[in-house]
Amino acid sequence: MSEETLKKTPLHAAHLEAGARMVPFAGYSMPVQYRDGVLKEHLWTRENAGLFDVSHMGQARLRGVSPLSAFEEVTPGDFIGLKPGKQRYSVLLNKKGGIIDDLMAGRPDDDGLFVVVNGACKENDFKVIDAELAGQVRIDRLEDRALMALQGPKAAEVLANHAPDAAKLAFMETAALQAFGVDAIISRSGYTGEDGYEISVPGEAALRIWNTLLADERVRPIGLGARDSLRLEAGLPLYGHDLDETVSPIEAGLGFAVSKKRRDARDFPGASRITAELAGELTRKAVGLKVEGAPAREGAEIADAEGAVVGVITSGGFSPSLGYPIALGFVPPALAAAGTELKVIVRGRAQAAQVVATPFVPHRYVRKV
Amino acid sequence: MRFTKDHEWVSLDGDVATIGITAYAAEQLGDVVFVETPEVGKSVTAGEGLAVVESVKAASDVYAPLSGEVLEANTALAEAPETVNQAPEAEGWFAKVKIADASAYEALMDRAAYDAFLETL
Known part of the structure; x- marks a missing residue:
């Protein structure tokens, strides 16, 4: 894909200004590293707070009469039991129990299900969900929103200055709230193994918020290179590498994403394979x-x-x-x-x-x- | 010192060529975390793999700029791969190779030609 056809996130100019080395990733021009380089960026995140632009990821609201129960038709998670303010890691499964993508789905408010999927998979994911759940859910993609992650042991004290309500969230809790003067969706989660947050904001406010966070000396911008080494140390799989359409959640060590209720009901895609794998046929x-x-x-x-x-x-x-x-x-x-x-x-x-x-x-x- | 388009450098002392990667290459690679140097006695051919240098992100081949026989490898890089970033064109050398044909050395780019080549990248 040539430079011209690569999409840009709302933070593109900030990356260039910060001396980022840009690479094509999931159809976007993304920062693989900044001036510090992967090693220093990695260690900074483990000791302080790193700020990541992950606006290439797919954000959407699944709305309808009962989007939670509908979502159970394409995942092995207990979404009917998902309480407001909670978020879950899950996988989109094909009929053979293989992983189409891994994702986060949460209820920051009462407005359906807020999902975040991998950038490289998002077009196919939403096509699959739309095909499987047609008539049950409407997919409203939030392409005008940016997504950033603030990760590291100092993330909480940094964000508390800007979004006091976000500090009340525990791991895998999510909320739609006012922060930085905009409608934000903030969850306490991430892809580094550290404490931290994923922050969805309107695209037009993203650059101001990015710069506001970076004005704090505890925060530095971190590229995709360190994002990869951080998630690897945290033992978190990366779709397209550790996970693909042939890999089941049991093979991948993601058995926790197949809820007890769903195991008993055996009502998810690929249930026969996954049930057999749970019984030891792996x-x-x-x-x-x-x-x-x-x-x-x-x-x-x-x-x-x-x-x-x-x-x-x-x-x-x-x-x-x-x-x-x-x-x-x-x-x-x-x-x-x-x-x-x-x-x-x-x-x-x-x-x-x-x-x-x-x-x-x-x-x-x-x-x- | 002479240079290649693959960003190796060579300095020649008699018929012994010391080989490393340029400051430009070291900067592009980022933090070097592992170096695989060749075994002493190995025959190397110009343009073929001499060593491997790895950053956090990826492994990259270092090609032999000249043909010859490996006399010595910089085994200190095993314990201190960061030397490649700190002194790429000095202590960060990879191998010393006894070359058969000194004229091949003269055919490589000199500093001015290499700098001009970098300008085109």
């Missing part, structure tokens, strides 16, 4: 790996101790917080226990790797306020 399982030597990146083969290829790396890189390479990948369940010694094949050579529990770096979510 051929592959996502694991975390601590890698010795060179970073093992996406596509690298995983071998057992005897050298037989048993799996593949789906995301991998150097962990700035830990100082060594880490990876996510699929292996047979028999080799998925923490402590299992495996090999990863990097440029033709076998390197030692050990299965470790994820997250690699502990989450620091604030579950009670």
